[in-house]
Amino acid sequence: MKLLNKITLWFIGIVFLITPVTMVISRNNIKKHLDEAEVARMTAVNDRVAQQMMAGEKPDRYTHGRPIAITTVAGPLPEKKVLVTKDNFIAEDLGKKECRITVDSWYKIGDQQYKISSYNYVIKSEEIFRGMLSTVVWKMLLMIFAVSVTARLLSGKIFSPLRRTMKAIHSFDLKQKNKLQLPETSTTEFKELNVFLGKMTDKAMEDYAAVKEFSENASHELQTPLAVIRSKIELLSETNIDGVQAALIGDMQNAIEKLSHINRSLILLTKLENQEFKVTESLKFCRVVKDVIATYDDWISMREIALTTNLDKNIPLNIHPALAEMLISNLLSNAIRHNRDGGQIKMLLTHRELSISNTGIPPQIPTCELFQRFKKSNQSNDSIGLGLAIVKQICEVNGYDVDYNYADGWHKIQVCFYKKQTVNSDALPAAAAVAV
Structure with a gap:
């Protein structure tokens, strides 16, 4: 798999992993802020009604048509003057689940104690989640499309030096004795790669030249003394010798031939490893x-x-x-x-x-x-x-x-x-x- 495709898949995978988590966090934050805003509004409404009652005004005009209830309270007031209650129930007339927030506030007006209650129906978490889900799905699809397109557009510029480097490596040949020519790039990582490749190929060329020179010298230098020894043994075999000496000379000749064969075979293996046999046609x-x-x-x-x-x-x-x-x-x-x-x-x-x-x-x-x-x-x-x-x-x-x-x-x-x-x-x- 290409590097660009791997990076794209990794990025898309991270998006798929992070998006559900962020969606849950966003839903909870949105729900929390909506509830807090509604509680603050109803608390302010209760305070406004209490202020009217303290001023001797009738709150009928303000409370008319609003979900506000005013009741008298006997006994001491609770320590917390404001109480928030959240109820989830199924509305029989609508046939669906509802969420209601009730804010109860206690006040002492003159010699009388009152409880002022306001309530309202708020958006449930499930509704917020459903509303966000469609948005997130479209967002992810657009993001995947944008990443796929922009990654390929940018790769033509970002990975262009790497592709030129790979092309130069494929065309590089040790036997041509030409240094590896690598493209210029402004990317730090690609610069380091080019420096490393340049040093590595230069060392490889030096090692190849040394091995090639050694094999050629070894072939030439070893064949000469072997030929001299072989000729001397042939001359020795033509002199007056007994059977034991003849057997020893024969063993020597066999050893020399074997040594010559080993020398040629090792040189051949070296040439094979260096790929010196080029194929031009079948x-x-x-x-x-x-x-x-x-x-x-x-x-x-x-x-x-x-x-x-x-x-x-x-x-x-x-x-x-x-x-x-x-x-x-x-x-x-x-x-x-x-x-x-x-x-x-x-x-x-x-x-x-x-x-x-x-x-x-x-x-x-x-x-x-x-x-x-x-x-x-x-x-x-x-x-x-x-x-x-x-x-x-x-x-x-x-x-x-x-x-x-x-x-x-x-x-x-x-x-x-x-x-x-x-x-x-x-x-x-x-x-x-x-x-x-």
Whole structure:
């Protein structure tokens, strides 16, 4: 949900919570002030009648037609000279609830004591509430409309710097070596955000350049001494040596080849993490699979492994050609290396997935851990433990899902091409099986 919509909903929610409370408070205040005003008026009327009686005038003219009653009182007067009484009753002639306020005042006029009573019907709380309710409903509807409209009008100006900042971040690329250009803004929070983003991207560019330089230097500097050691060992192997020495030299050559392979694999992982493989156009993935299979024919035949393939035709994928070849090569070589002599390999390629299954002994660790660097089972000692890590990284770069399962003597690695979308099966061409 957008920030503007969240702010609008929060504001409307606060209005809905506060309005009923304020409406009750307003109703009570209005009722209280109306009652107090009416009590003050009737008290003044009682005082006026008493003044006329003290002056010897007859109050008939003033009390005529008014709800005023004058009665004589025997005994002492009460301490409170004014008494207010509120009565709620149902008027029989009107058939509805009424609220009446009566004000009783006591006076001593000459030798006689009098009680002067005035009463009047006032507005009930329910009537005030009903009158306010319709007003509040219209007020809330107008407020919601006004907030929704003005929020979107103001957002075009208030959040414009934030949108331009987001656009600049989306277009920012570390490999272009251009500093992040952020828009000017007068909002303090956006200024602080731009300063933070500028420092963060500058540091990221420095770190990226340092890592890239290190990987390039490491690749170049390590390959040179490895080549020298390899050539010296080859020269040493051509001299007069016995069987024990020959075995040691062979072990040294294997270790050097393994070290060279680790170096290349780590550099490849670094390039993958830095996203240095840009995709310009789609390629036919099925053709790459066939080419890789052809390069491994001799190794498969040497180990007498039966390879069965079922490959769909015309499968275009947006993946770098080098990454596509490495992905298939690592999966197929892993299936061969961890297979048994005379075993089986099954390859399935559809528009949705690529799966490679091979026979072999059960893994000694959970299969999900084999995608970690230098994690390997004890099935093959010549593995460096980076093949599946490279497969995992290639899949993450291209948005694929990869899964590894073992069941009933079969290892199965499955690469799903559509991680976040669904393929319409009606649009897929018919599969064509190719035997290899």
